[in-house]
Amino acid sequence: MISIYAPASIGNFCVGFDSLGAALAPIDGTLLGDVVHLEHADNDAFFCVGPYAEKLPKSAQENLAYQCLVHFREHVASDMPSVSLTLEKRLPIGSGLGSSACSVVATFTALNEFAQTKLSQEALIELMADFEGKVSGARHYDNITPCYLGGLQLTSHLVPNKAISVPVSEDWHYVAAFPGFALNTAKARGVLPVSLSNHDAVEFAQRLASYCLLMQVGRFDEALELMEDKLAEPYRQSLIAGFSEAKSALPKLGAEIVSISGAGPTLFTICKSLAAAEHCQQWLEKNYINAHGFSHICKLDNRGTRAISLGV
Numbered sequence: 502m503i504s505i506y507a508p509a510s511i512g513n514f515c516v517g518f519d520s521l522g523a524a525l526a527p528i529d530g531t532l533l534g535d536v537v538h539l540e541h542a543d544n545d546a547f548f549c550v551g552p553y554a555e556k557l558p559k560s561a562q563e564n565l566a567y568q569c570l571v572h573f574r575e576h577v578a579s580d581m582p583s584v585s586l587t588l589e590k591r592l593p594i595g596s597g598l599g600s601s602a603c604s605v606v607a608t609f610t611a612l613n614e615f616a617q618t619k620l621s622q623e624a625l626i627e628l629m630a631d632f633e634g635k636v637s638g639a640r641h642y643d644n645i646t647p648c649y650l651g652g653l654q655l656t657s658h659l660v661p662n663k664a665i666s667v668p669v670s671e672d673w674h675y676v677a678a679f680p681g682f683a684l685n686t687a688k689a690r691g692v693l694p695v696s697l698s699n700h701d702a703v704e705f706a707q708r709l710a711s712y713c714l715l716m717q718v719g720r721f722d723e724a725l726e727l728m729e730d731k732l733a734e735p736y737r738q739s740l741i742a743g744f745s746e747a748k749s750a751l752p753k754l755g756a757e758i759v760s761i762s763g764a765g766p767t768l769f770t771i772c773k774s775l776a777a778a779e780h781c782q783q784w785l786e787k788n789y790i791n792a793h794g795f796s797h798i799c800k801l802d803n804r805g806t807r808a809i810s811l812g813v
């Protein structure tokens with residue numbers, strides 16, 4: 502049996518719409534992501550289990566993990582032995598935590614290992630991005646590559662090998678708060694303007710370039726000062742009940758940054774101490790999260806998608 506875990510991720514990472522993403526590791530050791538289990542079988546079979554399995558379409562054909570299996574068998578490894586694939590769906594759908602990316606990345610990573618196909622990193626990432634793009638309404642890599650490779654990734658079709666790892670401050674703690682309702686990524690993309698003014702496009706490029714270079718040389722406090730999302734947040738915040746209130750309340754409790762994770766509705770903060778992260782989490786648990794939501798204090802997951810032992 503092969504069991505592959507793929508972690509949740511923050512797309513956009515505030516200053517890098519469709520271009521910068523970070524993988525999350527809750528500090529209490531919770532597995533915040535999907536797991537795919539593969540084992541030999543007489544015929545190909547697919548199962549979907551886990552806390553969020555019921556939220557997915559009943560038909561296997563509509564499940565991304567099954568679609569990845571069918572594609573892999575037909576186009577990548579037709580001689581692969583028959584396999585039973587179980588998706589353990591542990592992330593909520595439409596959460597802004599890269600839920601579809603988790604399923605796709607875990608499935609292709611597991612199949613690549615099971616069939617010993619040894620696809621290159623770039624070929625695998627392209628395959629993963631194709632499938633994630635099917636549901637989000639656009640082809641973007643900012644959940645796929647951090648989920649697959651871990652850490653904070655600058656990522657796009659222009660980037661060599663599709664991703665370059667960006668260093669982060671060891672002091673940073675991230676609070677990720679899923680409010681308990683879904684927001685469809687395609688819908689959240691639909692509210693964005695279709696074009697940018699010359700001024701806004703130049704400012705976006707200047708901000709992202711400066712941010713990445715400051716991070717690269719360890720000038721983290723100056724990088725933090727640049728963390729403002731002028732491209733997506735102003736248009737998406739009205740889709741997320743409670744976001745504006747959180748954005749004004751949390752800096753007083755020690756949050757350096759409050760922004761939308763991916764397309765939302767998950768909100769994330771960056772705090773420079775565990776104590777500040779705990780204060781923010783308490784506020785979010787009380788004011789932002791309903792009975793179906795959750796929050797985690799996280800560091801970045803630097804390992805990315807990996808084999809795990811059962812029971813871990």
Ligand SMILES: Nc1ncnc2c1ncn2[C@@H]1O[C@H](COP(=O)(O)OP(=O)(O)OP(=O)(O)O)[C@@H](O)[C@H]1O
Pocket residue numbers: 556557558563564565566588593594595596597598599600601602604636637644684685686687763764765
């Ligand atoms: N294994 C799967 N995991 C997640 N979504 C799936 C899966 N299979 C099919 N889907 C469908 O894909 C769509 C995913 O929606 P969406 O892109 O909004 O979610 P998401 O990936 O959680 O978003 P985000 O990337 O912002 O976290 C839903 O319609 C869902 O039913």
Ligand SMILES: N[C@@H](CCO)C(=O)O
Pocket residue numbers: 512513518519520597598599637641643644686689690733762763764765
């Ligand atoms: N960059 C994507 C991430 C989706 O999770 C978006 O913001 O639409």
